[in-house]
Amino acid sequence: MDSSGDVTQLLQAYRDGDRAAFDRLVPLVYDDLHRIARRQLRGQREQTLNTTGLVHEAWLKIMDGGEAGYADRGHFMAVSAVAMRQVVIGYARRHAAAKRGAGQQAVTLDEGRVAIDEHAHQLLEIDQALTRLTETNPRLARVFECRFFAGLSEEETAEALEVSLRTAQRDWKRARAWLKEELLGDSLA
Amino acid sequence: MSDPIDAERKRRADAILDEILDLPPGARTAAIERSCGDDDTLCALVKRLASNLETTQSDFGSGGAGDGPLWDAVLDEEDRVGEQIGHWRLTRELGRGGMAVVYLAERTEGGFTQQVALKLIKRGVDTDETLRKFAQERQIMALSDHPNMARILDGGATEDGRPYFVMEYVDGIPIDRYCDEKKLAVEYRLELFRQVADAVAYAHRNLVIHRDIKPSNILVTESGVAKLLDFGIARLLDDEDDRTKTGSHFLTPAFASPEQISGSTVTTSSDVYQLGLLLYRLLTGRAPYRLEEKQRQALERAICEEPPTRPSAAITTSGGDTKTIEISRDRSTTPTGLRRRLMGDLDNILLTALRKEPDRRYASVLQLAEDLERYRAGRPVKARPDTLSYRLSKLFLRHKVASLLTLLLISSLLAFAITSQRQAQRIRVERDRASLEAETSKRISDFMVDLFQLSDPGKARGNEITAREILDRGANQISDGLNDEPEVRATLLETMGRVYQRLGLYDPALAMIEQAHEIRSQSHQTPHVDLIKSANSLAWILEERGDYKAAESLYREALEIAETLFEPPHSRIASTQNNLALVLTREAAYDEAIELLQSAIAAHRQLDPEGADLADALANRGTIHRQQEQFDEAIALNLEALELRERRLGPDHPKVAISLNNLAVIHSNRRELEEAAGYLRRSLTIREKIYEPTHPSIAESLNNLGAILFFQKEYDEAIPIFEKAVEIDRAATGDQHPDFGQSLSNLGNVLHSAERYDESERAFRQALAVFEAALDEGHWQIGLNRGNLGGTLTQQGRYNEAEPLLRSCFDIMHTTFGDDGRRTRTAATKLADLYDRWDKPELAASWRQRSESEDSP
DSSP states (O other): OOOHHHHHHHHHHHHTTOTHHHHHHHHHHHHHHHHHHHHHHHHOSSOEEEHHHHHHHHHHHHHHHSOOOTHHHHHHHHHHHHHHHHHHHHHHHHHHTSOOOOOOOOOOOGGGEEEHHHHHHHHHHHHHHHHHHHHHOHHHHHHHIIIIISOOOHHHHHHHHTOOHHHHHHHHHHHHHHHHHHHHHHHHO | OOOOOOHHHHHHHHHHHHHHTTSOHHHHHHHHHHHHTTOHHHHHHHHHHHHHHHSOOOOSSOOSOOOSOHHHHHSOOOOOTTOEETTEEEEEEEEEOSSEEEEEEEEEETTEEEEEEEEEEOBTBOHHHHHHHHHHTHHHHTOOOOTTBOOEEEEEEOTTSOEEEEEEOOOEEEHHHHHHHTTOOHHHHHHHHHHHHHHHHHHHHTTOOOOOOOGGGEEEETTSOEEEOSTTHHHHHOOHHHHHHTOOTTOOGGGOOHHHHHTOOOOHHHHHHHHHHHHHHHHHSSOSSOOSOOOHHHHHHHHHHSOOOOHHHHSOOSTTOHHHHHHHHHTTSOHHHHHHHHTTHHHHHHHHHTOSSGGGSOSSHHHHHHHHHHHHTTOOOSOOOOOHHHHHHHHTTTSOHHHHHHHHHHHHHHHHHHHHHHHHOOOOOHHHHHHHHHHHHHHHHHHHHHHTOOOOTTOOSOSOOOHHHHHHHHHHHHHHSOTTOHHHHHHHHHHHHHHHHHTTOHHHHHHHHHHHHHHHHHHOSSOOHHHHHHHHHHHHHHHHTTOHHHHHHHHHHHHHHHHHHOOSSOHHHHHHHHHHHHHHHHTTOHHHHHHHHHHHHHHHHHHOTTSHHHHHHHHHHHHHHHHTTOHHHHHHHHHHHHHHHHHHHOTTOHHHHHHHHHHHHHHHHTTOHHHHHHHHHHHHHHHHHHSOTTOHHHHHHHHHHHHHHHHTTOHHHHHHHHHHHHHHHHHHHOTTSHHHHHHHHHHHHHHHHTTOHHHHHHHHHHHHHHHHHHSOTTOHHHHHHHHHHHHHHHHTTOHHHHHHHHHHHHHHHHHHHOTTOHHHHHHHHHHHHHHHHTTOHHHHHHHHHHHOOTTOO
16 A cells, blocks of 8 residues: 555645644554565564664655655654654564563664664663653653664754754753663662 | 652753753752752752763764663763772773673782773662672682682672672683684694683582683683683572563573573583583584574574584585585684594583483583593593484474374384395395494484474474374375385385374375385285285275275285295284284174184294284184173183283283273173273273374274263263264264264164164164175174164154164074074064064064073073
8 A cells, every 4th residue: 555645745734734744644654664664574584673774765665656845854754753663662562572581682773773672671661761751851752762763863853853953962862861760760769 | 768750840850951961060960959959859860860961972873883781772881991999990991791891900009000800780780689699609709719710809889889890800812712713623622621611610619600601701811721700690690589570681592501591490500501502612613503593582492492403413514615614624624524523422422411401411510521531532431322212202392192102103113114124135244234224224213303303493383293294294205205215115105104094094094005015016026025014004904994805805915925935833924814814803704713813823822922913813812702792701812912912012002902992892791881991991091192182092992981881871971972982983984984883873872872862863874874885784783783773763653664674683683693692682672672662562572582581681
C-alpha cells in the first residue's frame, strides 16, 4: 500500500498549520518505517537497526512518491522520530520477552545503530524514563527521540523541532541529564 | 527519607536547570541553592541533575566503538583520569569492561613510583551489596603470590561509595592474541596454557572459583609469562540475589559454562569447562559451537545442549579455506598438520573438559593439567571419547523413549545385519575382515549419527522430532546413496523396513522390504542366505497386513531355501519354521503348525536354550494350545517364554509385553480376571512406555483390558476403551485387517451387554464384514461374529434375520470344535435363546439340550 501520497498531503496540511495532521502522520510513517526495518532486520543475523538510514530511506521514498518539498523534510523528520521510537520499542518488547539477560555488547551510537537483542530491557527502561520526562518537559523528550531513536544530527533535530540549533544542543544536554536521573533516580531515593 | 518527587517539582527543577546550564560548574551550586530556597528535595534533585551535566562525554555522534554498556552510551561516560583514589592517582584509562573501568594508577613514595591497575566499579551496580561482600571476602586478599596470577594488592571504596580493587599491573596482551602474534605452535600454546591451569588450580586449593576465565582476562607479558586477572572477583560480585536483580551484567554468554547459563550450582568444575573453552580457542582458533547466530537464546541453547565440534573436525583440510590456513599459520603449521596433531588425544582431552555435565568432566583442574602433561610426554592419556550409545543418547535427550529404543533397535539390527553380511562372505583374510568390520560399523555409526543429528537449533518446532521423521530422513538417505553397493543398500532397506513395521507403519515398511528383496533377488541367482532374510521380512509384513495367504507362500519359499543351504538343526531353519507356523496358526491350520513348532523348539533348545528365538517358538506353541483351549499347557509355555524374554531382552521389551498379554488372555479365557488384569496392566505399561500412543500393540492391550472390564461387567468403563482401540486399529492397520475386526467385535460385545443394541448391531456388522473379507469361509471367527450379530438381532426382536446367522455360527463351531467345544455350546445356547423369545418352545428345548453337557457351568 503506497501511502506516500497521503503523507505528502498531510505534511502539507501540517505545514499549513494543521496540528492534527501530525497525529495522523505518525501511523502512516510508522508503517513505512516498519516495513523498511523489517526488510533490514531480515537480512541481518545480529538484530541491529540502522535508525538514521531508516529514516532517510523512508524520506526518500516519500520524496519519490509525491510532491513533498524540502520544507517538509523537517516535519517528516519530526514525525519519523516519534515513529522510530515506536518501531524500536516494538522490537524491543518482543525481544525482551525472552530470558532476562545482560552481557551487553558494545553499543555505538554513531550513525544511530541500536543493538536490540542485547539491550531490549534497557531500551524499554529508556522508553519508560522518556515517558516520565515528557511529563516534565515534552520538548526535551522529543529531542531525545530525535537524537537517539531516529539518529538525527543536531541540525536535523533543530530542523525537525523547529528550534534553533543552540536550543537543540542545550535541550540535548538537559535531556541526557534527566534521563540519567530517571533511570537511576529510584535507587537514590 | 525525602519527599517523593512530584511532577511540579520536576518542572521547577528543569526550569532551574535551564538557568544554570550556561554557568561555569563552580558557580552552579550557589545558584542552585539560591533558587531552591529551603526545598531540600528540590535542591538535591537539581544538584544531581547538575552533576549529571558535569560528566563529560565526547560527541554522541562520533566516538568509534565505545566499549561501555548501554548505560554509558546513554548516560555520559565517566572519566576520572587525574583523580586520586586512596593512595593512588589515576594516570590513564586502560580499558572498560561490563561492570568496571580499569585505570593505570601510580603511587609515588620515597622517590619510588609503583604502577598498578585500579579497577573501579561502575555506577549502576548495586554498590551497597558489593561493599558488604567485599568485606567478607578478605580471604581473597590474603592470597599469596602465584607467578601466574595478578595479585590483588589493595581495595576500598571511593568517597562517593564506589568500590575499587588495586591489582598488580600487567603489561601484556590477551593470551589468544599473544599466541597468534608470536605464531606459537601447539606445544608452546600448551605450555602457556599450563601456566594458566596452574594458577586456577592454586586458587581452587584456596577455595576460590574464578568463574570468568576468558582470553581477555589472561594477559601475557613480553617475556612470556601468563597472568590471570580478576581473580575471584566474579564470585565476589555475583551472587544469587545479584543475578536476578541486576540481570547479571557479568556473564559473557559465549564463555559461560552450561551450569552458569542454566543457573545451577557453579563449582570448580565450571572453571574446568572454561579452561577447556580457552584451550579450544588457543588450539583451533575458534569456538566449539556454531555461533553464527548471536541471538542470545540460541547461543545459550547451543551451549547447554549442542555437542561441541570435535577440535580436529574444526580444522577443514579440504579446499583452500583461507581462514583455516591463517589459523594454521598462526600455529606455525599447515591445516593437515594441525588436524593431525589435534586428532585423538587432544580431541578427547578437550571434549572431556567440555562435557555438559560437570561430573563428567575432569574432576579437577589438576587432572586436566596432568592429562596434558601425559600427552606432552607421549604417555597414554586418561581422556576417553564418549561411547557411541552415550553420544547418541545425548542427541535424543529431548525425544521420546520410543525414538531411543528405535535407535537401539536399529543399531542392533544393523550390527547384526552387518555381521551376518560379513559372515556370509567367507573368503576373507582375518586381518582384512577385522578392519572392514571396524570400518563398516564406523560408517554405520556415522550414518546413524548423521541420521539423528538434530536440526538447527533455530527451528521453532518445539522439542520433539518423532521417530517417524527420523526414519523418513534416513529412508531418503538410503534411497539416494549406495547405488553401487547393492548388498549394503538392501540390508539397510530391509532393516529400516522392519523398524517401520515395528512402529506400525506398514505401507512404507512393505515398500522398503519389497525393494530389498527385489535387489537381493537380482543379485543372487542361486539360493542365498540373504534371500531367506528378506523373504521372511516380506512375509512378515504381509502377515501383519492380514494377507495371510501371500505370507504363507513366502515363508514356504524361505524355508525351502533355508533347508537347501543349511543342515538341521540350524537357527535359520528353526526361525523360518516358527514364522510359517505362526501364519498357519492365524489361518487355523493347527496340525502343520504344531509340527513345525515342535521341530523349531527342539532345534532351539539344542542351539541356544536361553535365547529369544526359543521363547518365540514356545510362545507360539502356547498360542495354539490356547486356541484349542488347552489352558494349562498354554500357561506353562508362555511363562517359560516370558522368563526367557525377560532375562535375555530386558524387562521393557516389546516381546515381554506380548508374553504378558498372552498370559492375560489365557487367564481371562478361564475367567481368572484378577490374574488377567494384573498381566494386562503390566503389558500395557510396557507398551505405553515404548510405543507412540497410536501403536497397534497398544490397541491390542486396550482391547484386552476392555475385555477384562467387560467380564467384570464394568460396561461403562469398557466402552470408551474399546472405542479407543478401534480407532487406533483403524488408523494403524486400515479397516480391512482382522485386528480391526477384533476390536470392533469387542466393542460390539460390550455394547450388547450394556443393552445398546443399535450400536452393537452396527459394530458387529462391521466386524463381520471385515472377517468375511479377510478370512476363508468357515473360519471360526466368522462364525463367532455371525453369532454375535445374531445375538443382537435376537434382542432387537428381529428373529428372521437372526436365525440364519446363528445357524451358520453353530455349524462352523461344530465343525471346528466338535460337539463339546465351549464355543459350540455357546452357539447352541444362542439358538436356544432365540427360539425362546420367538416363542418356538420345541426348537428352543432341543437346542437347549445340545447346549448342555456334564461340565456345563
